Amino acid sequence: MIQRPIINAGILLVVFTSVSIFFVSFTQDQTKDQIRYNEEQLLIKRLGELVDGYDNKILDDKFSKNINIHGVDQEVNIYPAKSNNKTFAYLVEHTYPNGYNGNIRLLTGVGTDNTLLGVRVITHKETPGLGDKIDTRKSSWIEQFAGLSLSNPLPSQWKVKSDGGAFDSFTGATITPRAIVTASYQVLEYFSQHEIE
């Protein structure tokens, strides 16, 4: 024989859970279109910083691919930018695993002529005040990658200055800029050696 208070407590829990679920799912239902819209707008804004003049629905044309890059197997999202149905650039979302504090998620734009359209950091865990200068909100350092290619600068120069290369690093932070330089170079290398579609 189960005691009465236990049954009452059970009923109470069921009632509260049901009502809570109702309110949460109602809110979710009301906000989901707006949230989806916000996410898409952010992505379009990010893509737009690297490429313009495309006339395709770039989010709908997105495809995913399993590739080995930066020494790890990963699934990357690729957004082809097309003009008159001809792809002239790819924007690729990829993860570089060797930042100062682990993964750096990047969006890199590469033209079909294998020049960089630019690089942007999507998420990172680099040290605030030191490594976070790779973020466009903190400094314009990362904008220097636009227009570079495997021959400009020469492959031996694709390093930070303290390693004998062409890129400035930040005071007190060498590992983070080194990571971005290496990641960008490896993307260029990958695109020059592989068919993308």
Added chain:
Amino acid sequence: MDDYIKITRNGLWNNNQALVALLGLCPLLAVTNNIVNAIALGAATTFVLVCSNVTVSIFRKQISKEVRIPIFVLLISSFVTIVELLMQSFFYDLYLILGIFVPLIVTNCAILGRAEAFASKNSWDKSAIDGLMMGVGFSVVLVILGAMREAIGNGTLFDQSSLLFGSVGESLSITLFENYQGTLLAVLPPGAFIGLGLIVALKNLIDVRTADASSLVSHNENVAANSVGSP
């Protein structure tokens, strides 16, 4: 009326959740890099506190003692989820910055603490005031700490206000020192601990001073009373 004043005073000063109870330190220390983050998290926390306090106090007679904690947690987490969804749809940029700390409002012990210690024993109007004042008291500490860390760490105040207030916010941003290199310590977690410690110390100092002053006053009154009484 006296009750309300007492509740307000408790929330803002005497039992300030951040300075006296020292609850909710995880979000307090993590998001107070700048004022805008602090305001946003403070507002979200206050909203959840008021909602959970009111709901708990309305149903306090129905909620049996044995299952009250699971029900409180359920209510709080529902409100937090709702806040998170609303923030994602209306303040998306801000949501991206605050990230994990919005869902983590659930783990702010101050909210469960007020539900258990106050709302489950008091009427809904008192609980609402209590939630509001506890929330405001907590937010004020967040904002002071955020201002200290932003000013020392970055040399700015209200940076990125546009995330919270739209285009109006851009004019709010103040640069205190031009070409300021920043003080890393203030931005990193140790800076948050040191800053909070200083604020707690300041509050205690003020409490000690006012206690001294009032005992001095009552002492003087006693002396005066005695001298009048004696010939």
